[in-house]
Amino acid sequence: MKxxxxxxxxxxxxxxxxxxxxxxxEKLRVERAMLRKVLEFLMEMDFVERANLKLKLSESGRRLVRLDVY
Structure with missing residues (x-):
C-alpha cells in the first residue's frame, strides 16, 4: 500500500x-514502524489531533511503546 x-x-x-x-x-496489513511514521506525519500536518492520540513512551522517553488513537 502506498x-x-x-x-x-x-x-x-x-x-x-x-x-x-x-x-x-493488523487491519491495514502494514508494519507498525511504517504506520507509526505515517501517524506522526498526520499529527504534524494536523490531520489527526494530538488530543485524540495517547502516546506511551519508554522509560527513557525516546521510543514510542504504544500509541492509542481515539
Missing part, C-alpha cells in the same frame, strides 16, 4: 472506531 492510500485508509478507519496502533496495523 503512503497516500495508507493515509486515506487511516483517516477513514479512525473516524469510525477506536483502536490501538497494533490493531490498526
Amino acid at each position: 503512503v497516500p492510500e495508507l493515509i486515506d485508509e487511516i483517516l477513514l478507519i479512525l473516524n469510525e472506531e477506536e483502536m490501538t496502533e497494533r490493531e490498526l496495523a
Whole structure:
C-alpha cells in the first residue's frame, strides 16, 4: 500500500472506531514502524489531533511503546 492510500485508509478507519496502533496495523496489513511514521506525519500536518492520540513512551522517553488513537 502506498503512503497516500495508507493515509486515506487511516483517516477513514479512525473516524469510525477506536483502536490501538497494533490493531490498526493488523487491519491495514502494514508494519507498525511504517504506520507509526505515517501517524506522526498526520499529527504534524494536523490531520489527526494530538488530543485524540495517547502516546506511551519508554522509560527513557525516546521510543514510542504504544500509541492509542481515539
